[in-house]
Amino acid sequence: MRDLTDRALDAASAAGATYADVRIERLQRQVVSVKNGRPDGLLEDESQGFGVRVVVDGAWGFASSSSLDGREIERVARRAVQIARASALVLAEPVDLGETIRSVGSYATPVQIDPFSVAVDEKLAALLEADAAMRAVPGIAVAEGSFECQRVRKVFASTEGSYVEQTLVETGAGIEALAVGEDDAQRRSFPNSFGRQHSTAGYEYFQSMKLAENASRTAEEAVTLLTAKPCPNEVTTVILDSSQAALQVHESCGHPIELDRVFGTEASYAGTSFLTLDKRGAYRYGSEQVTIAADATIPGALGTFGFDDEGVPAQRTIIVDRGVFKNYLTSRETAARLGESSNGTMRADGWSRIPLIRMTNINLEPGDWSLDDLIADTDRGVFLQTNRSWSIDDVRLNFQFGTEIGWEIRNGKLGAMLKNATYTGITPRFWGACDAVGKEWTVWGTPNCGKGQPSQSMHVGHGAAPIRVRGVQIGVMR
Amino acid sequence: MDELFGRGRFEALADRLLNASAADQTEVVVIGVDAALTRFANSGIHQNVAERNVQIRVRAIVGKRSGVATTNDVSEPALAQVLERAVEAAKRQPEDPDLPDLPGPLPVELVSSFSQATADCSPEQRAKMVRPICALAVEHGLKASGACSSETTEIGIANSRGVRRHELRSSSSLLTVILDDQGSGYAERTARDVESIDAEALGREAVDKAVRSRGAELIEPGEYPVVLESYAVGEMLMYLAYMGFGALALQEGTSFLRGRLGQQVVDRRISVWDDAHNPLGLPASFDFEGVPKQKVSLIENGVGSGVVYDTKTASREGGQSTGHALPAPDTFGPFPSHLMMGAGDTPRSELAKGIQRGLWVTRFNYVNVVKSDRAVLTGLTKDGTFLIENGEVTRPVKNLRFTQGVLEAWSGLQALGAERRLMEGWGGAVLAPDMRLDRFRFTGVSHV
Numbered sequence A: 001m002r003d004l005t006d007r008a009l010d011a012a013s014a015a016g017a018t019y020a021d022v023r024i025e026r027l028q029r030q031v032v033s034v035k036n037g038r039p040d041g042l043l044e045d046e047s048q049g050f051g052v053r054v055v056v057d058g059a060w061g062f063a064s065s066s067s068l069d070g071r072e073i074e075r076v077a078r079r080a081v082q083i084a085r086a087s088a089l090v091l092a093e094p095v096d097l098g099e100t101i102r103s104v105g106s107y108a109t110p111v112q113i114d115p116f117s118v119a120v121d122e123k124l125a126a127l128l129e130a131d132a133a134m135r136a137v138p139g140i141a142v143a144e145g146s147f148e149c150q151r152v153r154k155v156f157a158s159t160e161g162s163y164v165e166q167t168l169v170e171t172g173a174g175i176e177a178l179a180v181g182e183d184d185a186q187r188r189s190f191p192n193s194f195g196r197q198h199s200t201a202g203y204e205y206f207q208s209m210k211l212a213e214n215a216s217r218t219a220e221e222a223v224t225l226l227t228a229k230p231c232p233n234e235v236t237t238v239i240l241d242s243s244q245a246a247l248q249v250h251e252s253c254g255h256p257i258e259l260d261r262v263f264g265t266e267a268s269y270a271g272t273s274f275l276t277l278d279k280r281g282a283y284r285y286g287s288e289q290v291t292i293a294a295d296a297t298i299p300g301a302l303g304t305f306g307f308d309d310e311g312v313p314a315q316r317t318i319i320v321d322r323g324v325f326k327n328y329l330t331s332r333e334t335a336a337r338l339g340e341s342s343n344g345t346m347r348a349d350g351w352s353r354i355p356l357i358r359m360t361n362i363n364l365e366p367g368d369w370s371l372d373d374l375i376a377d378t379d380r381g382v383f384l385q386t387n388r389s390w391s392i393d394d395v396r397l398n399f400q401f402g403t404e405i406g407w408e409i410r411n412g413k414l415g416a417m418l419k420n421a422t423y424t425g426i427t428p429r430f431w432g433a434c435d436a437v438g439k440e441w442t443v444w445g446t447p448n449c450g451k452g453q454p455s456q457s458m459h460v461g462h463g464a465a466p467i468r469v470r471g472v473q474i475g476v477m478r
Numbered sequence B: 001m002d003e004l005f006g007r008g009r010f011e012a013l014a015d016r017l018l019n020a021s022a023a024d025q026t027e028v029v030v031i032g033v034d035a036a037l038t039r040f041a042n043s044g045i046h047q048n049v050a051e052r053n054v055q056i057r058v059r060a061i062v063g064k065r066s067g068v069a070t071t072n073d074v075s076e077p078a079l080a081q082v083l084e085r086a087v088e089a090a091k092r093q094p095e096d097p098d099l100p101d102l103p104g105p106l107p108v109e110l111v112s113s114f115s116q117a118t119a120d121c122s123p124e125q126r127a128k129m130v131r132p133i134c135a136l137a138v139e140h141g142l143k144a145s146g147a148c149s150s151e152t153t154e155i156g157i158a159n160s161r162g163v164r165r166h167e168l169r170s171s172s173s174l175l176t177v178i179l180d181d182q183g184s185g186y187a188e189r190t191a192r193d194v195e196s197i198d199a200e201a202l203g204r205e206a207v208d209k210a211v212r213s214r215g216a217e218l219i220e221p222g223e224y225p226v227v228l229e230s231y232a233v234g235e236m237l238m239y240l241a242y243m244g245f246g247a248l249a250l251q252e253g254t255s256f257l258r259g260r261l262g263q264q265v266v267d268r269r270i271s272v273w274d275d276a277h278n279p280l281g282l283p284a285s286f287d288f289e290g291v292p293k294q295k296v297s298l299i300e301n302g303v304g305s306g307v308v309y310d311t312k313t314a315s316r317e318g319g320q321s322t323g324h325a326l327p328a329p330d331t332f333g334p335f336p337s338h339l340m341m342g343a344g345d346t347p348r349s350e351l352a353k354g355i356q357r358g359l360w361v362t363r364f365n366y367v368n369v370v371k372s373d374r375a376v377l378t379g380l381t382k383d384g385t386f387l388i389e390n391g392e393v394t395r396p397v398k399n400l401r402f403t404q405g406v407l408e409a410w411s412g413l414q415a416l417g418a419e420r421r422l423m424e425g426w427g428g429a430v431l432a433p434d435m436r437l438d439r440f441r442f443t444g445v446s447h448v
Helices: A002-014 A070-090 A120-135 A203-207 A211-225 A242-254 A332-337 A371-376 A427-432 B007-020 B076-091 B123-139 B199-212 B230-244 B247-252 B311-316 B406-411
Strands: A019-035 A038-056 A059-065 A104-108 A140-158 A163-180 A185-190 A197-199 A234-240 A292-295 A316-321 A362-364 A380-392 A398-410 A413-419 A421-426 A434-437 A442-451 A456-464 A467-474 B025-041 B044-062 B065-071 B143-159 B164-179 B184-191 B222-228 B272-274 B296-300 B338-341 B357-371 B376-389 B392-396 B400-405 B413-425 B428-445
Touching: A002 A019, A002 A038, A002 A070, A002 A140, A019 A070, A019 A120, A038 A070, A038 B076, A059 A070, A070 B025, A070 B044, A070 B123, A120 A140, A120 A163, A120 A211, A140 A203, A140 A211, A163 A203, A163 A211, A163 A442, A185 A211, A185 A380, A185 A398, A197 A442, A211 A398, A211 A413, A234 A242, A234 A371, A242 A362, A242 A380, A242 A398, A242 A427, A242 A442, A242 A456, A371 A413, A380 A421, A380 B376, A398 B400, A398 B428, A421 A427, A427 A434, A427 A467, B007 B025, B007 B076, B007 B143, B007 B164, B025 B123, B044 B076, B044 B123, B065 B076, B123 B143, B123 B164, B123 B199, B143 B199, B164 B199, B164 B413, B184 B199, B184 B357, B184 B376, B184 B413, B199 B376, B222 B230, B230 B247, B230 B272, B230 B338, B230 B357, B230 B376, B230 B406, B230 B413, B230 B428, B247 B311, B338 B413, B357 B400, B357 B428, B400 B406, B406 B428
Parallel strands: A038 B065, A059 B044, A104 A163, A234 A380, A362 A456, B222 B357, B338 B428
Antiparallel strands: A019 A038, A019 A140, A038 A059, A140 A163, A163 A185, A163 A197, A234 A467, A292 A316, A292 A362, A380 A398, A380 B357, A398 A413, A398 A421, A421 A467, A434 A467, A442 A456, B025 B044, B025 B143, B044 B065, B143 B164, B164 B184, B222 B428, B272 B296, B272 B338, B357 B376, B376 B392, B376 B400, B400 B428, B413 B428
């Protein structure tokens, strides 16, 4: 690989680049799907390619190709330089990358069992066992499950002397049951919705997921939801399970702390941020119970790696400290504008995309309440579980979420099941009304975080525990 | 643009892999992409990218077992391996008694899907399109952001039952969000031919909106009559397709059209169809199984009239695919990616007339599904939300959140716009008019 990366960097420099980096990536992915006792697709996916990123005349250019040979890598490097020169025709501010980064090293996801070494039969058998358990529940129209694993091998090299090799492995799976009644359809998922729960780990993670053990309950809940009470429209106390709390963190904290949004460079798609520079250090983002950290070093979490795609080492940064907003997610370029160093969050969705500031693992630090104690301590409210719908405005203030299932809480006990549950709020008011954080902490993997043009989908993680929030508007759909 | 993979190379690859395959049936799909995108923000270009990729997808069917393998390594050993991997994947699958055969060849009506101008679009040309937008924004004390893209896609599909298709498709798009701390405006153009996009006109549209939206006031959420510009209508249409215009959603019971085909579902002036042949859209001749694309009526004069099919969903009903398959293996099901809604006869300038107190909505942002089988969406207004008083657009208001059933809203149609816009869609484009509705439910406001 050294030969190829050297040729890319030399070609870019010879063509006039004042800075250049190159990433060569090879992806291997396997997806196994079942539905209603039948196979629903087996995909063996492989992709390789490289991208060259350059600065010329103070402007950025990037070009990429799937053809991994020396002449092509030189051609693409020169194309990146041509593109950068075109960028310089309409330049707002010249690029300043701040201090030099010279990282040399390697990282590999710790894996006990290589997921590609395990026969498809075994994966299918586990999925079909869960599928059968779901279909055994009367009223289930569709039962489905899927397994996915991927391995990315990537090399990053820059004209500043960085040379980093990484191998990142992910494994995930999930099941879903769809119940269809005369005038309603309801879905339940396990462990999380929209396909799968993911981890940077090997096959051992899939073995630990207990899909079959949870299949009957998942299906029974889907069927029961058909005749459940609709979520009422009222202002009340809400307890979110840890997976929904994780998505709440993702949307209302993870995105607005991206410093590129704050500087307006995502304005045409993802949006900007209410967490403007003047708010850093003193703004009351949430209650004293709320401490949030960005941590790319947690074993097994989906946003864990060794180095970001600018060669900056993975690290941990406090974002919200006991309710007070402290720090952003940064890149070399955005950090330099603040006179700081990058905290290592630039990642690209594959060889054909430029790195952007992306969440790593944005974690709500655990509190000391058990979920049982939280419910027992609540006179009246709702307990909401597993995301079904999400939407938030372009500055990340007004959000609305829906969950697959909910329960009334009456006098410290769970009561009637609720369907079509939704809740809505304004970010700092919501987190400001959070009076308790649980201790049953789970790291959730979000494999579909969208950002950028052309679009990129990033794999990020969120450690979270159940939370209790007072005075929340629920039941918007009614 | 240099040739991506090329028809001749595709033909040779198809012959070689189909002849060498040990599977009972084999499909070879080539998807080549040569794409570039210039992105701007704060009135300058800050990201500028190009991508070139050729993916080979092989689907093998052995008895009633199916597997798919892909690669983008077009070296001889990798191409031999991808066939082997697909056959091995199929053999490792359990039998699916309902697995249909691959489709056979059908007559296809070729469309004009390629633009040489788009294929040749240079980064300098995209910079020339971006520059007047930025200049216009700066002139008005605003900041321009947006994206200008040009893309050529090469699709080649061959199978062992005799299907052999090859096509180059083009698309280009220019969109901008113009903003300052007080307001924002939006405009978008999508076209097959990049030279048909008038960047200056687009800039003027967005700047005008941004200037007029400065100093927005807070307004109480609630039900209001609305004028929805085509940007908002097109987004609702795409989500309708996602929630229920595909046969799989109908067969599984999650489509809002379940039990409602043949019934009035929206106002009778609304008709929606999918038509990949229409030159007003981004034409395509065939789907990812090589099946010719058919025009499919989805809502006709307000009546739910149909859904789109691929080979698998069609075989369940003993019918024929309508040419709407996604690349195998596909768990989502068939999808209409060339959506069109018929225009009405009310000019945009007259749409607010008749509304005593209501809202003008330029576009929606962050729309998502709340309840698929009832076609309920939520999202926010963005880049130009205005109060309408006594038939006139009077002043800007802060962005609002809506939570609304689409069919319910469209049942209250009061007027359908005469002009339509073509917008980027999922896997294609959507052509939609403006509309005036008697009520729309706003459930929150974007404000601290």
